[in-house]
Amino acid sequence: MTTISSVDKKAEELTSQTEEHPDLRLFGLVSFLVADGMTFAGFFAAYLTFKAVNPLLPDAIYELELPLPTLNTILLLVSSATFHRAGKALEAKESEKCQRWLLITAGLGIAFLVSQMFEYFTLPFGLTDNLYASTFYALTGFHGLHVTLGAIMILIVWWQARSPGGRITTENKFPLEAAELYWHFVDGIWVILFIILYLL
Amino acid sequence: MSISVPPNTEQSSKGIQPTGWLRYFSFSLDHKVIGLQYLVCGFIFYLIGGALASAIRIELTSPISDFMPRDVYNQVLTLHGTIMIFLWIVPVVNGAFGNYLIPFYVGARDMAFPRLNAVAFWLIPPAGLMLISSYFINGAAQSGWTAYPPLSITTPAAGQIVWILSVLLLGGSSIFGGINFIATILKLRRPGLKLMQLPMYCWAMLGTSILVVLSTPVLAGTLILLSFDIVAHTGFFNPSLGGNVIVYQHLFWFYSHPAVYIMVLPAFGLVSEILPVHSRKPLFGYATMVYSIMGIVVLGLVVWAHHMFTSGTPPWMRLFFTIATSFIAVPTGIKFFNWVATLWGGRISLNSAILFSCGFIVNFVLGGITGVALAQVPFDVHVHDTYFVVAHFHYIVYGGSVFVIFSSIYHWYPKFTGKMLDEKLGKIHFLLTFIGFNLCFAPQHWLGLNGMPRRVAEYDPQFTFVNQISSVGALLMALSTLPFLWNVFHSAFRGESSGDNPWQALTPEWLTSSPPPVENWVGEPPLVTKPYGYGQSQLSKEIPNSFIEDKK
Ligand code: HEM
Ligand SMILES: [Cu+2]
Numbered sequence: 001m002t003t004i005s006s007v008d009k010k011a012e013e014l015t016s017q018t019e020e021h022p023d024l025r026l027f028g029l030v031s032f033l034v035a036d037g038m039t040f041a042g043f044f045a046a047y048l049t050f051k052a053v054n055p056l057l058p059d060a061i062y063e064l065e066l067p068l069p070t071l072n073t074i075l076l077l078v079s080s081a082t083f084h085r086a087g088k089a090l091e092a093k094e095s096e097k098c099q100r101w102l103l104i105t106a107g108l109g110i111a112f113l114v115s116q117m118f119e120y121f122t123l124p125f126g127l128t129d130n131l132y133a134s135t136f137y138a139l140t141g142f143h144g145l146h147v148t149l150g151a152i153m154i155l156i157v158w159w160q161a162r163s164p165g166g167r168i169t170t171e172n173k174f175p176l177e178a179a180e181l182y183w184h185f186v187d188g189i190w191v192i193l194f195i196i197l198y199l200l
Numbered sequence: 201m202s203i204s205v206p207p208n209t210e211q212s213s214k215g216i217q218p219t220g221w222l223r224y225f226s227f228s229l230d231h232k233v234i235g236l237q238y239l240v241c242g243f244i245f246y247l248i249g250g251a252l253a254s255a256i257r258i259e260l261t262s263p264i265s266d267f268m269p270r271d272v273y274n275q276v277l278t279l280h281g282t283i284m285i286f287l288w289i290v291p292v293v294n295g296a297f298g299n300y301l302i303p304f305y306v307g308a309r310d311m312a313f314p315r316l317n318a319v320a321f322w323l324i325p326p327a328g329l330m331l332i333s334s335y336f337i338n339g340a341a342q343s344g345w346t347a348y349p350p351l352s353i354t355t356p357a358a359g360q361i362v363w364i365l366s367v368l369l370l371g372g373s374s375i376f377g378g379i380n381f382i383a384t385i386l387k388l389r390r391p392g393l394k395l396m397q398l399p400m401y402c403w404a405m406l407g408t409s410i411l412v413v414l415s416t417p418v419l420a421g422t423l424i425l426l427s428f429d430i431v432a433h434t435g436f437f438n439p440s441l442g443g444n445v446i447v448y449q450h451l452f453w454f455y456s457h458p459a460v461y462i463m464v465l466p467a468f469g470l471v472s473e474i475l476p477v478h479s480r481k482p483l484f485g486y487a488t489m490v491y492s493i494m495g496i497v498v499l500g501l502v503v504w505a506h507h508m509f510t511s512g513t514p515p516w517m518r519l520f521f522t523i524a525t526s527f528i529a530v531p532t533g534i535k536f537f538n539w540v541a542t543l544w545g546g547r548i549s550l551n552s553a554i555l556f557s558c559g560f561i562v563n564f565v566l567g568g569i570t571g572v573a574l575a576q577v578p579f580d581v582h583v584h585d586t587y588f589v590v591a592h593f594h595y596i597v598y599g600g601s602v603f604v605i606f607s608s609i610y611h612w613y614p615k616f617t618g619k620m621l622d623e624k625l626g627k628i629h630f631l632l633t634f635i636g637f638n639l640c641f642a643p644q645h646w647l648g649l650n651g652m653p654r655r656v657a658e659y660d661p662q663f664t665f666v667n668q669i670s671s672v673g674a675l676l677m678a679l680s681t682l683p684f685l686w687n688v689f690h691s692a693f694r695g696e697s698s699g700d701n702p703w704q705a706l707t708p709e710w711l712t713s714s715p716p717p718v719e720n721w722v723g724e725p726p727l728v729t730k731p732y733g734y735g736q737s738q739l740s741k742e743i744p745n746s747f748i749e750d751k752k
Contacts, residue, residue, distance in 0.1 A: 024312055024387050032381040035417045040528060040736070042451055045426070049447050127434060131442045134434040190309035 005056065029178050033185050036146075040189050045053075047135045053200075056129055068119045069198050072112050076187045079108035083154075083180050090173055095161065098176075099167075104160040105183070109151035116144055136197065143193055146186045153179045169191055229314040230718060234321050236616060237302030241321075242292035245328055249283035250678060252276050257640075257674040260667050265657040273657040274342035275335060275359070281345030282363065285459070286370045287328045289601045293466035294323065294412075295377055297608055298405050300616075301473075304382060304709035304716075306400045307390030307725040312383035320376035324564040327369035334362035342507075344655060346452060349437035349445050357430050364423045364430075371416045371423075374462075378412030379407050392727050396490070399707050399731045400483060403490050404469025407497040411458040411465075412733065414501065419455035422448065446511055453504035459499040463597055464564075466491065467604035468535055471557050474611045475539055477705040479546025482732040485538045497529045509577050510584045510634065518577050525575035532568060537562065554624030556607030559634050563599025567592060571643065585655070588648025592711030594641045606633070606684070613688070614702045617697030618714045625687040632680030640673025707731045 086101035109169045125133040161168040168176055223233050223239075255276050259267040268276065299317065303310055311317045334340045341363035343352040352360050385398070385406050426448070428434045435441025437448040476483045483489065505513060505521040513521075539561055548554060570592040574580050583589060606629070613621050643666045648654075652663045659667070701710040708728045712721050 023747055024383060026382050027378055028313055028316075031382055031413055032375075035375050035379070035413045038414055039417040039421040042454070043425075044449060046422075046447050049450070050436075050444060050495040053444060122373055128432060131435050131444075134436055136427070138428065138434075138436075 025174055026177060026181070029181060033182070037185070037189070040142075040192075042137055043135075044192070047139060047196065050131055050135055064198055065119075065122070066198060067195060068115055068122075072115050072119075073083055073190065073194050075108050075112045075115065076190050079105045079112075080184055080187045082108065083183050087173075087176060087180055090161075090170060090176060091166065093170060099158055099161050100163065104178075106151050106154040106158065109154065109183075112147055113144060113151070116140065116147075139193060139197060143186070143190060146189070150179070150183050150186050153182060161166055207631060213612045227318055229318055231299045231303050231311045231312070231314070231317065232716060232720075234317055235296050235298070237321055238291050238296035238324075241325055241328075242288050242296060245283050245287040247543075247681070249280050249288055250330065250356050250681065251456050252280035252283070254674060254678050256280060256580065257671040259657055260659070261664075261671045263659050263661045263664050267527050268657075270564060270657050271339070274344075275340040276657075277655060278341050278344050278363070279332065282331060282341075282367070283328070284597070285345060286367060286461070287324065287331075287603075288369075288461070289463045289597060291324055292382075292605055293463060293470070293601055294374065294405070295324075295468065297401070297470060297612075298377070300612070301399075302384055302400060303388075304712075304729075305402050305707065305722060306385060306388050306706065308384065308388040309720050309725075310389050311380050312749040314382050317380050320373045320380070321587070323369045323373040323376075327366045327373070330362055330369075346456070347423075347426065348452075349429065349443075349448050350439060352426065353429050353438055357677055360430055361427060364427045368420055368423055371420045374412050375416050377417070377593060378409035382413065385409075390725055391729060393729065394626070395622050396487070399729070400472035400486070400489055401469035404465045404472070407493045408465045408508060410497055411462055411500060415455045415458040418451055420703055422451040422455075442513060447509055449508050449511055450505065451469055453507045457504040457507065458500045459495060460593075460596060463601045465496065465603045467560070468493070468566055470604050470608045471539060471560060473707060474553055474557050474607055474659040475542045475705045476732045476734060477707075478551065478557075479543050479548045479613070480734045481542055481546040482734055483538070484541035484544075484666045485534075486732070488534055490539055492534045496528060499524060499531070503528065505573050506580075509580045518621070522575050523579055526572060529572050530573075534567060536568075543629065548649065551605050551610070551623055552630055553610035554634075555630045556603050557632065560600060560603040560607065563595050563603060563637070567595030567599055570595065584655055586648035587644040587652045589652055590647060590654050590698045591644035594644075594736035598641070599637060603633070606630075609688075611703070612709075613691070614698035615709060615714050615716070617695070618698055619691050620698045621695065622687050625683045629684045629687070632676050632683070636673045636676025636678075636680055638669050638673070640677060643670050648711065653696045657691060697732065707732055 078166045082101050086098050086105060089095075089098035089101055120137075125136075127137045129136060156166065157175050160175060223230070224236060226233075228234060228237075255268070256273070259265065259273055265273065299311065329338070338358040339356055341347065341352070341359040342355045343360065345358070347363065366631050385402050389395075389398075391550045425436045427432075429438055429443070433441075434442040435444050437443045439445060472483055474490065502523045503521055505517055508522075511519055543558075570588070574583070574589070574592060610621055612627055613619070647663055647666055647670075652659050652661070657682070698714055700712070700714045702714075705726065708726060709716070709732070711726045711728070
């Protein structure tokens with residue numbers, strides 16, 4: 001027999017379940033990032049195979065400019081560091097500082113996106129020009145989508161940390177930890193992407 | 201600055217859920233409800249997919265295309281394959297039984313992420329409806345469940361795009377499910393329960409979920425690229441724009457070969473639960489079973505290109521993939537011998553559950569043998585894209601997974617409902633299915649060896665008679681569903697009450713009432729460290745007293 005009260009009891013059990021295993025959600029997030037990383041791995045494999053077996057024009061015709069993507073790489077690496085500072089500040093219970101670092105991180109992410117837009121406009125090729133162009137935009141675009149989501153996530157965390165009654169505290173820092181992990185992941189992918197796309 | 205944490209109202213609202221029968225039609229977070237939702241939903245799609253299969257077989261009773269136009273045949277074929285794989289087998293062997301059983305097996309009250317779990321299920325009905333409705337709107341996809349370009353780029357776009365969206369949703373659903381299973385098995389185990397004491401189905405689901413998490417995203421990425429080719433006219437897989445179709449095949453099979461293990465590994469796990477119970481013997485060779493599952497996971501990830509022997513694959517690659525594929529016979533063979541050894545000398549009660557499991561073993565061995573044959577390049581070149589391949593994979597997916605799904609339903613129905621299924625109807629169901637299945641698919645080996653191509657509505661008249669035999673078999677299989685459906689509905693209301701543990705089984709889900717209470721166990725979950733300890737004397741120390749009394 002199912003009664004409302006037994007359902008309630010179950011709900012309590014469930015709540016205590018996640019409390020007993022604080023690292024459970026982080027574990028779930030890591031599994032998700034593994035899956036997400038496999039999507040990128042598939043794209044990279046496709047790009048490298050195309051490059052190996054199909055005559056790709058750009059090596060001969062286009063010379064990719066390095067300054068902007070290098071700047072982008074620096075922006076993301078620095079933003080990883082600033083996010084790290086935000087986490088440290090939270091641990092030291094310096095909420096204001098934490099918020100400031102979060103905002104700076106989000107700003108760096110947005111700067112990356114602006115700079116990438118700028119790069120797109122200056123490139124001599126468009127999405128459908130040829131196979132090389134298509135894979136280039138697919139890879140950088142898919143990554144840009146991740147940066148966009150990450151920036152939004154950081155802003156949400158910042159908003160939560162800011163709001164009075166604070167949803168982000170030293171006891172409840174999962175949102176911040178999750179966003180940080182995701183952000184480091186996105187940065188790591190960019191480094192691989194930078195090497196494969198621009199340097200190889 | 202000190203901040204007080206407000207009460208988390210969101211989480212306590214979990215409690216307000218409909219009760220009784222109504223909860224099966226609601227957005228429930230209970231793993232048992234979600235499991236049965238998966239099962240019923242999957243079965244409805246199975247009936248639809250089966251109707252489409254019957255249409256295909258009717259068309260093929262005559263060598264000319266008279267029952268439906270050719271492009272409709274292609275749509276029906278594509279829908280059939282897609283529905284059977286993505287909406288029936290994968291969700292049921294994973295989602296349905298996984299959700300129902302895994303929390304019991306690890307001694308938890310629910311899955312690790314109950315809400316994610318519900319979301320994963322509720323992605324399925326809309327995706328399926330969308331897929332099927334595309335047939336009525338602008339014509340469904342026509343390029344088969346593999347959606348190979350350039351065909352999938354050149355056939356009408358609308359249906360193909362709907363197909364891609366639907367498969368993406370289903371892929372998302374299975375990734376969410378996979379993450380949930382991994383977290384539940386590794387992190388939610390009851391203290392004191394070691395990994396090597398888990399029931400075998402947990403191991404199978406762990407292996408399967410690893411495959412899901414590693415390979416499904418690659419399919420998703422590939423389909424996104426394919427949709428760009430269709431919508432934005434990029435040329436990733438379009439040779440006329442400088443693209444490369446072979447890359448699509450590599451990426452596609454990097455998912456779809458593991459997908460066959462996503463369909464059969466959970467089935468292996470389920471059989472390993474069912475055989476010991478009904479033969480009253482411990483599962484033979486537990487540790488080797490575990491290692492062979494992990495071996496299959498690793499090998500399953502590296503053999504995908506055996507689907508591409510005729511795609512201009514260079515010789516070194518053919519050699520590598522032939523050898524790697526042939527190696528899978530080793531862990532699979534180990535499992536086969538372990539099942540037989542489990543049965544050997546056991547006190548077998550020949551009920552419907554074990555009949556379907558034994559049917560599985562027989563069919564799967566036949567499918568496995570033709571699989572090893574297909575891994576040999578010269579043979580594959582001869583029968584590629586013929587009915588031999590169709591016969592082979594139906595022996596695996598139907599003779600393997602579907603037989604196990606039925607076996608599992610007979611085995612766990614008393615758990616789900618507290619009622620027994622009718623054994624006589626069950627045996628009629630088994631006989632019709634087994635005879636129909638072999639009548640339908642065994643002759644297709646002959647058709648393929650003699651050169652009848654797959655995926656065509658018209659064929660050389662010399663194949664007419666054998667095709668008609670095959671269609672009669674399909675008819676029997678369609679008929680076999682009737683006693684089953686009657687049995688399931690009738691028993692739910694009029695069935696004999698089963699008691700809590702009609703099979704006297706030792707796995708944890710049976711150590712609670714049938715159907716189980718919402719919190720799975722009243723009080724502490726029992727610690728079952730020997731789920732297969734039949735006939736072993738140390739048993740009494742491991743199993744709670746209430747259960748021993750129950751057994752007398
Ligand atoms: C109910 C009994 C079934 C019958 C009579 C049946 C019959 C058929 C037939 C005649 C074809 C066409 C083969 C071709 O022209 O290439 C086919 C294809 C296929 N079937 Fe079934 N089938 C059945 C069940 C299943 C099940 C349970 C699955 C589960 C995975 C399945 C998966 C497929 C797939 C993947 C294809 C290939 C579709 C394609 O090439 O795009 N079938 N089936
Ligand atoms: Cu394969």
